[in-house]
Amino acid sequence: MLHTNHAKHRMPVVTAVRLAAMYEDDRMLRSIRDLAPRPEEPLSVGEVIAQTPIGTKVPVTLFPTVGINRPGTDRWPVLIQGLEEIAHWVRTQAVPRLITGTEPPEPGLPMRYEISVGHEDERQAMSAGSTTSAGERHKKALAAASARGDLAEMISMIDGSPSEPQIARWLAQLNHEEVLERMSPLRMAFDYDPEVERHNFEVLKGCRDAALRFGDSDGPHEK
Structure with missing residues (x-):
């Protein structure tokens, strides 16, 4: 993702519904990765996503998702993945560089730490924080x-x-x-x-x- 000031202040941020994948229910898959990739583009009103003979019912499973337009491109990556990339960049690059003025130190900042209780040593509490992202x-x-x-x-x-x-x-x-x-x-x-x-x-x-x-x-x- 291009994390630029232009992209950050773009109004409005463009999002749209995408159909990430679909399959017929009577064709059991060994893995979601076995599905043929669909175009990384938003759905349009009236767009045909599947066809069957008249009178034939074919149960299918759909995987809709929300895509966000990547600035300056025709790509529409999944919104939650894009947000997670931004959060990772802010945590591992932006904030450490702004504070230290140097290369990001190790270990990196945690994703989160417990704030529902008080801590005598805030630094120690942060170092024990979770590295699991919200996504x-x-x-x-x-x-x-x-x-x-x-x-x-x-x-x-x-x-x-x-x-x-x-x-x-x-x-x-x-x-x-x-x-x-x-x-x-x-x-x-x-x-x-x-x-x-x-x-x-x-x-x-x-x-x-x-x-x-x-x-x-x-x-x-x-x-």
Whole structure:
């Protein structure tokens, strides 16, 4: 991204909706990277994004996003990525150079640090700050929210599982990292594979048992 004064003071900043990717639901992908890249340009009103024969219904999954025009170009990178690039540049280059007048020192400034409590040593508090960006935290939060719903449904289908509301309560008290750790061992099966099925069953049994233990320690609930 071109971080110039001209770009910074441009009014208004131009943003538009883009369609980053799409695929037919009956064509399961091994990775989102398998999708053919779409043009990095905004959608126009009335634009045709797909065609099917008359009367034919084809379920598709769309990945809309918001793009921001890169100054002086026809490019429209994803807005959140552009903002993250700016935040990284300000943190690692602009602020350190303005303060020190030299090359940015190491270690660099953290992304954030805890300000909800007071600190006796502000420098030490900053040095212990997080290096995880807001964009990364947002992606993790979205992934965890999706995983909570999927896990609750899958665990509830196993014999001996507690009620889905109890499973949801167990998942709700886990942080995002813990939820994703529970989800990560599950393997994707593109065709019937007994080994994968057995593996996933054992993983979900472990989750079921953890939810049962949580229910026992959390007091009586509706079963």
